[in-house]
Amino acid sequence: MITVHHLEDSRSQRVLWLLEELEIEYRVERYARDPETGLAPDTLKRVHPLGKSPVISDATRTVAETGLIIDYIVREHGDGRLAPAPGSEDHLRYAYWLHYAEGSLMPPLLLQRVFDTVEKKAPLLARPVAKAISGQVKKKFIRPQQQLHFDYLENELRSHEWFVGDAFTAADIMLSFPIEAAVARAGAGRRCPKLREFVERIQARPAYRRALERGGPYAYA
Template sequence: MIIVHHLNNSRSQRVLWLLEELGLDYEIKRYERDPKTMLAPPDLREVHPLGKSPVITDEGLTIAESGAIIEYLVDRYGNGRLSPAHGTPERLRYTYWMHYAEGSAMPPLLLKLVFDRIEKGPMPFIVKPVAKAIAQRAKRSFIEPQINRHLDYLENEIGHTKWFAGKSFSAADIQMSFPLEAAAARGGLNATRPKLMDFLDRIHKRPAYKRALERGGAYELG
């Protein structure tokens, strides 16, 4: 039995979504973030030394990292579903987006989250104006331009095909969902980029996506 070590408001939600798309049986072991620090609880380190989510266990294997989990599940249980055939242009795009999601899209969004918290978080009165000014300058001069560059790039790319790897929905779309949902929540993605907003609308309407939300619980990235 596949066990998903599921952290609320995290990348593990897309693992639940993939499992629902594949129609696989699985169990969920739930973990809750610390409401003050938003960090994962220490007992996740009993599953994997880094103490992060997602992590799955399956037939004695422990697998971490979203991309690795998705590739493992599609390769082992997909039977040709949700991944283009090897040697095709679509497969190359599939592989690219599987790596791009975490390797390129997420770092500036994570930086924005960190600097937002620095800007708004509690700190001694004497240093708050300095910290706030540094955070605002970092966001304005580097982080936000980087996010906008990526969003412009993605808006153009998704405009060429219905889905990221081509005309058919694939696991690459599941992998790409998290950075786009994070961008919509806190990175400035809105109706000014209609193709990306349409992508989000289409995935949110998928029955498997809805079932994953029902099983995984509240999913808020703001």
């Protein structure tokens, strides 16, 4: 049986959702964030040296990194579901979105969170300088990069309902976390109706809702 090492309010929610979509039996090992730092507990390092989530255990295998986990589960346990046929053009597009979600889309969203934290946590005397520097970085780099990606994604959804085409795939699951964050926290929902509709569609899926029940609180839901 697959064990999901699940950190609350984290990207591992996507793994639970995938397993629910595929109706695969699994076990959840829960981890709480440190109340001071918001980081994963050191106990996760017993599972994987980096101490990050998600990680899954499947028999003798330990698999880390969300994109690889999703690809692994679909290949090893999916029975041809939630992915286009290997070797097809749609499969190449599918693989692209699996990598794009964390490789290209997440960094500008994560940078905003980092600089928001810098503004809030800077020592009182240094806070005006920190806010000034942070504001310039956001204005000159972070927000333009975010909008570049939001416009790109919005345009992709103008011609079809899901990112690989008319069929829902695991690529949509992989993209869910950064798009939910973009719509809820980075302003994409105001300017990108197709992204907002995408979030509404995924959150209405029964398997998505079952995964929330199994995983617990999820800040981007």
